Amino acid sequence: MSTHTEVAVNGPLMRGLALxxxxxxxxxxxxxxxxTEAIYRMWAIKGEYPSMQRVRTGGTWFNVEIWSLPKTNLIEVLNLEATGLTLGKVVLENGGQVLGILGENYLTQQQEDISQFHGWRNYIQQKSKN
Known part of the structure; x- marks a missing residue:
């Protein structure tokens, strides 16, 4: 039995970013x-971190990073995430599934939909140009 699991991350947990x-x-x-498979949307929560959610229609793909994490440390990483971010299964473009950081629906109310950027890193790069 493996001691590690793969986790998809899509925000400040990505390499070189704040968390x-x-x-x-x-x-x-x-x-x-x-x-990811093209079944998600993403919102910028207060401009600080993303909330990626699976949707029935109007989804698109997102760039994510896959990290290998000791299973015993998974809860610790999740506990360090902002309230409303949770762990779920993320479907990748190749059809595979990994655990990933997703956002609860309430987070996205009155927040900016940033799906057109296909990822957090692209969004923050564009934001820094403005």
Whole structure:
């Protein structure tokens, strides 16, 4: 039985961003970049972090990072996330599934839909240009 699990991240937990230390300090290692299946939307919550949610219609794909994380540290990483972010299954473009950070529906109310950027990193790069 494996001692690690793969987790898809899509916000400040990504390499080089503000919260990647939450993964690194919990002995996670970067595995690869990936894309989700085109069944999600993403919102910027107060401009600070994303909330990615699976939708029935109007979905698109997102760039994510896959990290390998000791199963015993998974809850610690989740507890460091903002309220309303949760753990769920994320479907990748190749049809595979991994655990991933998703957002509860209430988070997105009156928040900016940033789906057209296909990921948090693209959104913050565009935001910094403005």
């Amino acid at each position: 990647d230390k939450n993964l690194i300090q919990n002995n996670a290692t970067f595995v690869r970049e990936a894309k």
